[in-house]
Amino acid sequence: MSERRRSPVEPESIEPHMCSLDLRLEIIGKLPFFEGLPPAEIERINQSFREIGYQPGETIFFTGDPAVRLYVVASGKVKLMRHTFTGQDILVDILTPGDVFGSLSTLGDETYPNTAQAQTMVCALAINAEDFRRILATYPTVALKVLDMTSARLNEAQEMVRRLSAHSVEQRIAYTLLKLAEKLGEPQDVGLLIQMPLSREDLAGMTGTTTATASRVISQLQRDGLINSGRQWVAITDVEALREIAEGVGAH
């Protein structure tokens, strides 16, 4: 680690050559979707994928691109985004190793509804949409697991609709920080660190607000002693208090 860098967030330390056949074999073998399949089947599935490396900031696909491939995150983190006319994108999801993305519909989407962008260095496994469909048709347990994942995402999206409709920006930011900590939190001296680069703009995109407002809220939460933060990082120091804000407990 460089002596000069002061962020507690570890960079994704994937060297370009590490996005390799071996990694692909390792990742596919561990995907919960394929759990329980015999090794011969996993080997056959493996041959349908190919690995692709992306630099931070690089776009994997744009909204409106033909939806010809599905992807799995092998390593690194991927942002799924939708554009708005304000120029400030909403961040639909942040994907971590094992997550599938692209167009999950097996018949309807001709184009991608979201833009996918590498947030860190990323190794993704790509598969033809038709090949993916064939796998789903051949292995019902895989299809059920993809359905489960999609259903969970639907639940989260509907929850965000509810919160955008009735909760304040502060409540939404508190909720989102807690969710990120559940997924990526690592206990450290600075608190429960969300182990990924997280700018104010990212947080704004995830909570339906603007960068300036997200910055105001984060600064206030820090003054109140609930979090520590810096440039592109946040650590939670008082989970309970944040939870109370997220759920609107107390004075309104």
Add this chain to the structure above:
Amino acid sequence: MSERRRSPVEPESIEPHMCSLDLRLEIIGKLPFFEGLPPAEIERINQSFREIGYQPGETIFFTGDPAVRLYVVASGKVKLMRHTFTGQDILVDILTPGDVFGSLSTLGDETYPNTAQAQTMVCALAINAEDFRRILATYPTVALKVLDMTSARLNEAQEMVRRLSAHSVEQRIAYTLLKLAEKLGEPQDVGLLIQMPLSREDLAGMTGTTTATASRVISQLQRDGLINSGRQWVAITDVEALREIAEGVGAH
């Protein structure tokens, strides 16, 4: 039709006895999920369902209830809702015949994330969640079609997140009216009538606003000549103009 009623929306004319075994057979035979299955299989599937009738306003299940059943709308319309602390629910979706609802996850949901309520007289077909899972495991084409439906709902929910984040109430209402007209629109003298009861409160719940604000917007759209409306109904008279509002074309 009563001479006194002035709404152009037809009531759902389901008599209680019409929620019957015959209707069940008819509906299940027509569900796109089961399209292509041999009659013997459809008959077997049919035996897993039972039909239940509901009165307008009656709750089918509440958020937090154990998720032991899945449902299909056989006739009528069902509201899927999430509650907020403001007391004004958000309307996640309005389901029409053929739509599946309940908890779609095959493993994770112990409780329903949404409340389902009959908006009109409703006949629903109910099936044990375990039986439904067995059908999905046995018939991959069914699982794929449920995945497609869930994926489409995810896309809509993410689109609503985007609109709530960056669009005005008027734009959201215009968009929602157009979507409802796509699904339930019938050309009549009053315009393209959305053929279902649609109160200002319903519209507010679907667009993340309050009843009073929805009323103001609907009144303004009517004064501008884009719609006709009355108590619990809306008909679109200028689809293009509404589309321009929805997409934010022109002055901002």
Add this chain to the structure above:
DNA sequence: CGCGTTGAATGATCCAGCGCAAATAACCGC
């Protein structure tokens, strides 16, 4: 047809959050 109920419309007031801008701080390359 009258009355009571329900739903809609509208007025007045307030404020959360936005837009815009400027200043400050953190970071990185040389």
Add this chain to the structure above:
DNA sequence: GCGGTTATTTGCGCTGGATCATTCAACGCG
């Protein structure tokens, strides 16, 4: 270590939409 760039912070004014209340209109029942 310095300079340039990027990200964050903060101030100020504005406004879309919420809240609350009141009035009006539509509807259904007796």
